[in-house]
Amino acid sequence: MAFFDNFSKKVQDVAFVAAEKAQQVAAVAGEKANAVADKAKIEYEMAAERRSMDKNYRALGEWYVSTLEGDAPEAVADIVAAIKDSQENLAAYEAAKAEAAAEAAALKAKGIEPCLAVILVGENPASQVYVRGKVKDCGECGIKSLELRMPETTTQEELLAKIAELAADKTVNGILVQLPLPKQIDEHAVIDAIPPEKDVDGFSPVNVGRMQTGQPCFLPCTPAGCIRMIESTGTKIDGKNAVVIGRSNIVGKPAALLLLAKNATVTVCHSHTANLKEICANADILVAAVGRAGFVTGDMVKPGAVVIDVGINRGADGKLHGDVNFEEASAVAGYITPVPGGVGPMTRAMLMKNTTQAAAMQNGVAI
Helix, strand or coil: HHHHHHHHHHHHHHHHHHHHHHHHHHHHHHHHHHHHHHHHHHHHHHHHHHHHHHHHHHHHHHHHHHHCCCCCCHHHHHHHHHHHHHHHHHEEEHHHHHHHHHHHHHEEEEECCCCCEEECCCCCCHHHHHHHHEEEEEEEHHEEEEEECCCCCCCCHHHHHHHHHHHCCCCCCCEEEECCCCCCHHHHHHHHHHHHHHHHCCCHHEEEEECCCCCCCCCCHHCCCCCCCHHCCCCCCCEEEEEEEEECCHHHHHHHHHHHCCCCCCECCCCCCCCCHHHHCCCCCEEEECCCCEECCCHHCCCEEEEEEECCCCCCCCECCEECEEEEHHHCCCCEECCCCCHHHHHHHHHHHHHHHHHHCCCCCCC
C-alpha cells in the first residue's frame, strides 16, 4: 500500500511540475504575442505617414464627385487645407532626403562610403520599428548602415566597449544608440562616450556646447527638423514671436536656441508658466514638445500661426496623438504638422544629412 501511495504522490508531483512549466510556456508565449501585436500596431501607425497624402486626395476626390451631384460637404476648406499641409510636409521631407542622397553620391564619387552604425539594446517594440525606419532611410539615401543588436541584459561596460570599437573604426562615420536604454545602463554615460565627430544625434556635451555658442556642430535632429519645416512654409523666422512649450534637453531647449539663432524673439514655457494660453496665442511660431496629448487647444493658437507638433502620445483609443488638438488648431493655424507623418520623418532626414556631413568632415572633403 505504501508503494502505491508513494507512486501516486510522485505522479502528482510530476503533474504539478508539468502544469507549472505549461503555465510558464503559456506566459512566455503570451508576452511574445503581445510584443508582436505592439510591433504590428506601431508599424501600422508609421505607415500612416505614407497613407496621409492618399487619404487627403481621396477626400478631395469624394468632395469633387459630390459637387457634381449637388451635395458638397461643409468641410471643403478643411480638406483643402489638410492637403496643402500634407504636400508641404512631404515636400520638405523629400527635399532633405534628396540632399542627403546627393551628398552621399558625391562622397562615393570621391571613394568614400558614408556609414551609420545604429545600436539597439533590448527588445523594445517601438525602438525596433524606429531603428528599421532609420536603416530603411539609409538605404534610400545611399548610406551604408550597420544595425547592431544587443540583448536586454547587456551591461553598461559591454555597451561602452562596443561604442569604443565603433569609435575606433574609420569606416564608421556616425554612431547612434537608440533610446531608451535598459535600466541598468546610464544614458548620460553612453552619450558622453560617443565621440563628438561621430555624434550624429547631436546629443554629446561638446555638440550641445558648440550649438549654444553658435559654432559649427551636429545639430540635434528633431529641433533642426523643426526649423527646416518652419522655413519650408516660406515663413521668415527673423523678428517673429516664437513660443516653445517644453524644456527638455532633446527638443525644447535646443529648439529655442535654434530659433534664437534665427533672430526670433523666443519664449520657453513649461509647467510653471503663468498665463500660458495668452503667451501661446501671441506666437507667430508655436512649437509644442510637452508630451501631453491634445494639450494645445485651438484658443491657444494665433490665427495664421505656424504650429509644429513634436509630441507623440498614445491615447486611450490606442492611436498616436500629438501635443496639439489637431482638429481645433488646424482651423486657426496657417500651417500645422500632423502626428504621425510630420516631425518624425523630418527628424530621420536630418539624421541622414548629419551622417553625410560627418563622413565629409572625417575625410577632409567638402560636399
